[in-house]
Amino acid sequence: MEWRPWLRRWSDEWVRSAGPEADPEVARTRWLGFAPAAEQAVAAAEARIGVRLPPAYREFLLTTDGWRDAGMFVWRMRDTSDIGWLRDLEPYWDDGWAELCEDEREGTCLSRGLLISREADAGILFLDPGSVDDSGEWAAYSLFSWRAEPPERFASFTALMEDLYAEFHRMRKPEGGTRDSWDAKVEQARLDALAGDADGADAVLAEAEDFGLERATVLRAQLQVFVGRPSGHSLGRLLHSDFVPAGFLADPLFTEEFLPLLFAQHAECSLPGRNSQLQMAMNGNDPDLHLLVGAYQARIRNGERPMTYGNPEFDGLIRDAVDEHGAEPDALWRDIDAAFAHWRPRTRDHIAPVALLADPAVTAALTPERRRNLLSRPRGDRR
Template sequence: MDRHAWKPFLQRWSQEWRIAHPDEEPDGEPWLGCPPATEDEVRALEARLGCVLPPSLREFLLVTNGWRHAGNFVWSLRGTEEIGWLADLEPMWAEVYADEEEGDAEPAAARSLLISLEADAGVVYLDPGDVDERGEWAAYDVFSWTAMGPERHGSFSEKMYDFYAGFHALDRPRCETQREWDAKVEDARLASLRGEVERPLTVFAQAKRFGRDRASFLHFQMRTLLRQEDDDPFDRLLTSTDTRSWTLDEDLFAAQALPLLFAAHDRARRFGSGSTIQFLWERGPQRVKHLLGRYQARRKEPGFRLCFGNPEFDAAAHAALDAGDDAWPRLRDALACWRPLHEDHLAPIALLADPRAARLITQERGRELLATRRG
């Protein structure tokens, strides 16, 4: 990213930060940066370090010689006078993470450039030993309270974009960026129903980073059918009422997600582990506990049978699963009968609550279903 791209990006960030924090510095300019560094100041920094700075950091400093509120837990970034080697400025951090790196003649932490000035028990640094074809150095941030190791990003500009997305996810400013992502999510939803797979997955994943909760649910449905979902978003979507950017339809949740969650809960109980259902029983709002209790009571009724969706699809899907060796082609053909139960319904994920369908629908077959025009 050059300085001509940095300037509008940082201006938008500053304006949106002011929207989210109207009572902080109300009389100041909507700018989180500092005056730009001069070429001489940047050259003096490079001479002091004995190396050329990576392009995106160099161009950044020529737009703003420092930055405030870089991330949710990074309060400021260093300017040309403060940037230096991690081992010199924060030797404790360099030693701790050098000890954790194995098989590296010179551990990244020991050779890295510290760019954060104030952070919540953490540091942000760039690794001059991990350089791409553009000359960009990999960027890391690490915080002692996360109990996780350093998180890698391909460059300083990628790390800053990640900070920007994290600001949106936490502070949720009502602004043009939110509206742009919501429009992209709606376009990706329609594309998914037309049978596109990769582009909607990418859009939903990116929108999730910006706190767009609708994208989390849509992404969950696609990944569920692809058998790739390793966690679900419902503890956040159903409990964080003050910061949600979208409200999950309770009827859709009960019809399509609850069967999956109860099936996962049954498996977790066999292994003595926790589950989303357990979490919602313990910490969910009363209206959610009511949904859980109602569905749990239905499961105990004589003759209870999973419902996979709209009546035509439900009947065709059950007939397919009862068909033995012909189950898969018949289930695939049944998709022609499927209709979304709600505008946020992308795929018949309740199928996977049935052990027969769960065995039948592999990753490849799930992708085949998603690649079919639906509804």
């Protein structure tokens, strides 16, 4: 990590997103950090705690002795004058949270931790000298009591800072080069997915989601659902009131692909005390969703078949296949296999035939291997 240019970009984006709320000094200098620590100050801190600091954190301090607004919930990080052992500075964290630490080494990450945060929203950042990689980097952790979860582990201090930076982007959505870069990566991931590289696209989209790009969530949900990993990327996230982009519920990608699937999953959800994704979404107060679901239910009650499998040519081929081989999964798969060359996206962001999964007969024919087979094929405008 070249700390200065990266931290300078972070500072500039933060100032622009904060507007009048920005600290006057930060707004004037456009720098969330402070003056660099002298080598002597770092050495003195190491002598005081009795251990040499890991390389990345050491270089960070030599770039800025402290930091403001690390993510959205850490308002000030410690500097060379007051970093210290967590057990000495804030021992109650180890007392209250140690049982959640999965650690087979002597002590826990909390009892060994070096506290590097000073002011935060009921949370801490710390480094663990008991977990060191081949390059000498210590594992890093964040822990916030209101999350009611074990400490979150990162491979290094750099990885922790990158996560905090992504959190800032996810919540503030600052305009600028970083955002533009991720927009371009998401578009390339869309093209890669249509070209058959589902795994590569998924990896990029997962990172883009961390930065709060809603389009990445819409695209990735299709890949995750189609390969059978709804628990890894819940459909409910698409319907959360804090997420739904303007116009998404009226988009054919939702009305013709995701909504039929939500109804199909609801019909299969028979466990007592467990709500379907559709039920959980309907517990919200989105009037557009309520109207949409009500209209869909009315069409079903009127004897209509409101779902289609895709674009007209593909839909016709799949309907014929289901009518002829609906009870024969292998025969139905052969027809789906042959028909897939005629599949086309309904919209620009449509990258997977999610609507197929709304039909139990088709779902039975689509084994995990067959689903991956379909996603590995170039399709749409990438054929």
